[in-house]
Amino acid sequence: MAHLTNPLATPSQLYALTTLNSPLPIDLQHSIRFYTARLTQAAGLLLRLPQDITAQANVLLYRYWLVDPLLAWEFSDVSAATLYLTAKISASPRTLRSITNVYTYLLSLPTFPSPTTPAPTAPPDPESYYLSETAYTTYRNRLLNIEGQILNALSFTTHVSLPHPLAITYLQTLSIFSLPPAVSTRVAKRTIAHLNTALLSPQMLYLTHQPPALATAAIYLAAREEGVKLPDGEWWTVFDVEREELGFLCVGMRSLEGFVEEERRRWEGRGVLTREGVRGEMGKLGLNNEVGNGVEEDEESQMARLLDEKVGAVST
Amino acid sequence: METPTHPPSPPGDFVAFAREHTRPQNRFVGCSRITDYEILGKLGEGTFGEVHRAKSKKTGAIVALKKILMHNEKDGFPITALREIKLLKLLSHPNVLKLEEMAVEHHSKPSAKKRAIMYMVTPYMDHDLSGLLENPGITLTEPQIKCYMLQLLEGLRYLHDNHILHRDMKAANLLISNKGILQIADFGLARHYDEPVPVAGCGGGQARRDYTSLVVTRWYRPPELLLHLRKYTTAIDMWGVGCVFGEMLTGKPILAGDSDANQLKIIFELVGTPTDENMPGWRNLPGAEGLKFPPHPPTIAQRFREAGSGAISLLNELLKLDWKKRVNAIDALKHPYFRNAPLPARAGDLPVMEDSHELDRRKFRGQKAAPPPAPKGGTVGMGVGNWGGEPTANGHAGFGNGDNYAYRQQNGGRYPPHGGHRNGVPPPPPPPIDDRRRAWERHRDDRPDTRLPPRPPPADYPPYDGSRDRPDGYRSRSRDLDRDRAPPRSRAGAPSVDTYIPSYGPDGGRRDDRPPRDDRPPRDDRPLRDDRPPRDDRLSRERDDRPRRRDDRDERRHENRDRDRLDYDERSRHSRTRSRSRSPIRDRERERVREREPLERPYDRDRDVYRR
Incomplete structure (x- = not known):
C-alpha cells in the first residue's frame, strides 16, 4: 500500500552525496543534518505542531538534501520551508508569520537550547527576535522560493509514512x-x-x-x-x-x-548552526570555503581552481 | 546495509511479491523537465489552466500536460494543488486517473520573480463522458453504459475504500479512453474522511463529524447537501453516480437545476417529495427550514421507462433520498442490472468512438472546455472554472494582464487566459455586441446539456443568503485590492448576461463555426423554470455558472479588457456589474470563503477547507 511505504534513497544517490556536497567534509555534513533536524524539532515544539508533522518535515528535509546540496540555502531556511510545507498540507497548518517568528526567535538565541545546557536565567530581550514587516516579507519570499525548490526536487512526493x-x-x-x-x-x-x-x-x-x-x-x-x-x-x-x-x-x-x-563537544554553546558557522569551521580545517554560496561550482571551474591551488602551493 | 537490494526471495515470499507490486515510487528524482515531452498541441483550456497533449520522449507515451502556473502566491504553492497531487500519488487503480509525474518548465531567464511552471502529467484520455454524451454522433448502447457504470463503481469503491470522498462526481470528471477504460479524474475537492469505510449492505454508513456542505457541482449534488447536511458520507458520491447514470441513459444531464432551490425542486419532482419515511430526518436539516413542496409522486419510472426496469431499479437505489439507505458502490456493483441481458460489454470490445475530443466537441458545443484528459474541475485547485473553453482565447491582447493577477490558483501569466479558472469569478470581457447574443443563445443551448455548471454557484439560492455575504465580501475585497479601477458593482444591476459574453469574444469565431445544434432538445424549458425574470438573465445565469469559477485574475483581466475596449454598450456594462456583485461564487470558491473565517487570511481558508 502506497500509504505505508516511503520512497527510499537509492544507493547511487547516497553515493553521490559526497560529490554533491564537495568539498564539505562528511562530518560537517553530519553536523548540518543533525543540527538542522534539531532546529526543525525545536521549531515544531514552539509552533505546537503535532510531532507527526515535525517528523514528516524532518524526513522531507533529509529527502531534499539528497537531491540538492546542503550549502545551497541557509539551513534554517530549508528547515523552515519544509516545516511550513508539511504543516500546510496537514490538518494543522501554521502561518508563515508564525513560522518566521519562531525561526527568528530560535536564530536569535546565543546558545541553541539543549537538555545539557542550563536554561538561561533571564528571558531574552524581545527586541532581539522582533521581525519587522519588511524583514518578514523578505523572509517569506525566501521561504516560498525554497518551498518551490523542495517540491521540485522531491517531484511533489510530499507523502511521508511514519x-x-x-x-x-x-x-x-x-x-x-x-x-x-x-x-x-x-x-x-x-x-x-x-x-x-x-x-x-x-x-x-x-x-x-x-x-x-x-x-x-x-x-x-x-x-x-x-x-x-x-x-x-x-x-x-x-x-x-x-x-x-x-x-x-x-x-x-x-x-x-x-x-x-x-x-x-564540537558545537556546544553555540547558536543555531548556520552556513557562516560551517564555513568558519571549514576554514579552520583548511578547506576552501569559497563555494556554497548557493552557486554550484561546475566541474571545470573546480578543476581550474584546484589546479591554481596546486600551482600556488608549488610556487610559494 | 542490506536494504536497497533485496536478495532474491524464495518462491511464495509475500514480502518480495508485495515489493514487486507496489507502485514504483522508491525514488525522489526531482520533477522531469518539460523538455522531456514533445508538445503535440493544445487540447484546450481546462478549468485552471491549459492542457496540452504531449508525447513523452522517454517512453513514447501520449500524455496530457496540465499546467499549474506558479504565481506570486502569498502562501506558496497552492495548497489545493498540493493536496490533490498528494492524493493522486497515493492512488493506484485502473479506474482512477493516474498522475504520472510532475514536469517543470523553467523560464528561460530565471529570475526571482518568476516562478517555474508546473505541469501535472496524466495519461491521455480520448474523451470525457460529458463530451461524449454531447456528441450527437455518438449513442451509447446499453452494454456500453453498463460497462462504464461498472468501471465507475469499481473506481469509486476503491476511492471510498481508501477513505476518500471525491465530492465532485459528474460526467465531465469521468474520462474515457478509446480502449473503453473509464477513469475518475479531478480530485480537487476530494478529501480523506474519518469514518469507517462502507461495507456491503450498509450504504454509506454514518458520518461522525462535520464536513463542508459546499461541495459537488449543483446538478450532481445530492438533496442532503442541498439541505446542508454536514455529517455526510460516501453516499454523496453515489448520488452523483446516479445522476451520471441517468445522463448516460438519456444523453443529457437529468437534474439540471439553475439554482439550489430549483435543484431541490426538480430532484423532488423526479424522486418524489421527502417524507419522514423516504428521507428520515430531513426536516431537521438546516436547509429544510421553511421549505414546502407540494407532495409530488416520484416520476423516475416514467421518465426512464425506455431504459427498462433494471435500469430504473438501479437508478432508484442510487437516487434514494435517504442518504443512509442509498446504495454504496459495493452493493451497486452487485445489482442485477449488471447481470441481466444485455450483459455489460467488455471494455476492449467497445467501439472506438469518433475522436470526440475537445476540439471536436467545440464544433458541437462551441465552447468546450476542458479537455478530456485533464480533469477539469478541481484538479488542482479550487473551483472549477468554467469549463473550459471559455475562450478566452489565447492570444487575445487584453489578456496579457494575466500576469499581474495574484490569484491563488496561479495561472498567471505566461499563458494567456484560459478560460477556466477554477477559482474565481470572472467577469468576461465584452465581445463585440453582435456576437454576443448569438453566443449566448448558442451557449445556452449547448451548455445545459452537459457541463453546465461546473460547480454551481451558490448565490441564487435564498438559503445561502447568509453565506453569500461572506463570499461577496471576500471577493469584492480581493477585487478591490486587485483592481482599483474596477467599476462599482451593484447588486441591483442588470442581469449578468453580458458579463460573460465578453469572454467569448475572442472565441467568437470558433463558436460561430459550430453548426447549430438542432439535434439537441432545446433546453429552454429549463431556464423557464427559473423563477427569475426571463430575459437574458436566464442565459446569463447559466453562463454564470461556469464563468464564476474563474478567479479574480480573470476578473481583473476582464476588467482590464473592458477598460481597453470601450465598445461595450451600456447594457453590457450594466450586466457586468451586476453579475459580479451578485454572482454567486462557485462552490469551491464558496466553500473556501465560507470556511475561512477571516477573509483576510487566505491561509486560514485553506486550512479550514482541509479540515472539513
Missing part, C-alpha cells in the same frame, strides 16, 4: 500492552523515543528503510533496554523485516548516542 503508528500496532501485536502498565508504558515510550531520535540520524535511516523496519528495530531496542522479553524466534519476520536489516538498524539507532556526544 513508523510511529505502526510501532504501536506492533507493540499490541506482541502483547506488550498486556504487561503491567508501568512496564508497557516504558517500553512504548522508549520505542517512540528511538523513532524520534532516529529522525536526527545522519545516516538518514528514514531514507534508507521502510517504516516497518524502523518500527521493529525501535521495539527491539526498547524491549532490550527495558528488559522485556519478546517472543522467541524470529518474530520480526512477521513485520516484513529481515534479520540483517534489523541488525543494521539497531546498530544505527544505538550509534546515535555516541554521535550526539561528539557533536555536542
Whole structure:
C-alpha cells in the first residue's frame, strides 16, 4: 500500500552525496543534518505542531538534501520551508508569520537550547527576535522560493509514512500492552523515543528503510533496554523485516548516542548552526570555503581552481 | 546495509511479491523537465489552466500536460494543488486517473520573480463522458453504459475504500479512453474522511463529524447537501453516480437545476417529495427550514421507462433520498442490472468512438472546455472554472494582464487566459455586441446539456443568503485590492448576461463555426423554470455558472479588457456589474470563503477547507 511505504534513497544517490556536497567534509555534513533536524524539532515544539508533522518535515528535509546540496540555502531556511510545507498540507497548518517568528526567535538565541545546557536565567530581550514587516516579507519570499525548490526536487512526493503508528500496532501485536502498565508504558515510550531520535540520524535511516523496519528495530531496542522479553524466534519476520536489516538498524539507532556526544563537544554553546558557522569551521580545517554560496561550482571551474591551488602551493 | 537490494526471495515470499507490486515510487528524482515531452498541441483550456497533449520522449507515451502556473502566491504553492497531487500519488487503480509525474518548465531567464511552471502529467484520455454524451454522433448502447457504470463503481469503491470522498462526481470528471477504460479524474475537492469505510449492505454508513456542505457541482449534488447536511458520507458520491447514470441513459444531464432551490425542486419532482419515511430526518436539516413542496409522486419510472426496469431499479437505489439507505458502490456493483441481458460489454470490445475530443466537441458545443484528459474541475485547485473553453482565447491582447493577477490558483501569466479558472469569478470581457447574443443563445443551448455548471454557484439560492455575504465580501475585497479601477458593482444591476459574453469574444469565431445544434432538445424549458425574470438573465445565469469559477485574475483581466475596449454598450456594462456583485461564487470558491473565517487570511481558508 502506497500509504505505508516511503520512497527510499537509492544507493547511487547516497553515493553521490559526497560529490554533491564537495568539498564539505562528511562530518560537517553530519553536523548540518543533525543540527538542522534539531532546529526543525525545536521549531515544531514552539509552533505546537503535532510531532507527526515535525517528523514528516524532518524526513522531507533529509529527502531534499539528497537531491540538492546542503550549502545551497541557509539551513534554517530549508528547515523552515519544509516545516511550513508539511504543516500546510496537514490538518494543522501554521502561518508563515508564525513560522518566521519562531525561526527568528530560535536564530536569535546565543546558545541553541539543549537538555545539557542550563536554561538561561533571564528571558531574552524581545527586541532581539522582533521581525519587522519588511524583514518578514523578505523572509517569506525566501521561504516560498525554497518551498518551490523542495517540491521540485522531491517531484511533489510530499507523502511521508511514519513508523510511529505502526510501532504501536506492533507493540499490541506482541502483547506488550498486556504487561503491567508501568512496564508497557516504558517500553512504548522508549520505542517512540528511538523513532524520534532516529529522525536526527545522519545516516538518514528514514531514507534508507521502510517504516516497518524502523518500527521493529525501535521495539527491539526498547524491549532490550527495558528488559522485556519478546517472543522467541524470529518474530520480526512477521513485520516484513529481515534479520540483517534489523541488525543494521539497531546498530544505527544505538550509534546515535555516541554521535550526539561528539557533536555536542564540537558545537556546544553555540547558536543555531548556520552556513557562516560551517564555513568558519571549514576554514579552520583548511578547506576552501569559497563555494556554497548557493552557486554550484561546475566541474571545470573546480578543476581550474584546484589546479591554481596546486600551482600556488608549488610556487610559494 | 542490506536494504536497497533485496536478495532474491524464495518462491511464495509475500514480502518480495508485495515489493514487486507496489507502485514504483522508491525514488525522489526531482520533477522531469518539460523538455522531456514533445508538445503535440493544445487540447484546450481546462478549468485552471491549459492542457496540452504531449508525447513523452522517454517512453513514447501520449500524455496530457496540465499546467499549474506558479504565481506570486502569498502562501506558496497552492495548497489545493498540493493536496490533490498528494492524493493522486497515493492512488493506484485502473479506474482512477493516474498522475504520472510532475514536469517543470523553467523560464528561460530565471529570475526571482518568476516562478517555474508546473505541469501535472496524466495519461491521455480520448474523451470525457460529458463530451461524449454531447456528441450527437455518438449513442451509447446499453452494454456500453453498463460497462462504464461498472468501471465507475469499481473506481469509486476503491476511492471510498481508501477513505476518500471525491465530492465532485459528474460526467465531465469521468474520462474515457478509446480502449473503453473509464477513469475518475479531478480530485480537487476530494478529501480523506474519518469514518469507517462502507461495507456491503450498509450504504454509506454514518458520518461522525462535520464536513463542508459546499461541495459537488449543483446538478450532481445530492438533496442532503442541498439541505446542508454536514455529517455526510460516501453516499454523496453515489448520488452523483446516479445522476451520471441517468445522463448516460438519456444523453443529457437529468437534474439540471439553475439554482439550489430549483435543484431541490426538480430532484423532488423526479424522486418524489421527502417524507419522514423516504428521507428520515430531513426536516431537521438546516436547509429544510421553511421549505414546502407540494407532495409530488416520484416520476423516475416514467421518465426512464425506455431504459427498462433494471435500469430504473438501479437508478432508484442510487437516487434514494435517504442518504443512509442509498446504495454504496459495493452493493451497486452487485445489482442485477449488471447481470441481466444485455450483459455489460467488455471494455476492449467497445467501439472506438469518433475522436470526440475537445476540439471536436467545440464544433458541437462551441465552447468546450476542458479537455478530456485533464480533469477539469478541481484538479488542482479550487473551483472549477468554467469549463473550459471559455475562450478566452489565447492570444487575445487584453489578456496579457494575466500576469499581474495574484490569484491563488496561479495561472498567471505566461499563458494567456484560459478560460477556466477554477477559482474565481470572472467577469468576461465584452465581445463585440453582435456576437454576443448569438453566443449566448448558442451557449445556452449547448451548455445545459452537459457541463453546465461546473460547480454551481451558490448565490441564487435564498438559503445561502447568509453565506453569500461572506463570499461577496471576500471577493469584492480581493477585487478591490486587485483592481482599483474596477467599476462599482451593484447588486441591483442588470442581469449578468453580458458579463460573460465578453469572454467569448475572442472565441467568437470558433463558436460561430459550430453548426447549430438542432439535434439537441432545446433546453429552454429549463431556464423557464427559473423563477427569475426571463430575459437574458436566464442565459446569463447559466453562463454564470461556469464563468464564476474563474478567479479574480480573470476578473481583473476582464476588467482590464473592458477598460481597453470601450465598445461595450451600456447594457453590457450594466450586466457586468451586476453579475459580479451578485454572482454567486462557485462552490469551491464558496466553500473556501465560507470556511475561512477571516477573509483576510487566505491561509486560514485553506486550512479550514482541509479540515472539513
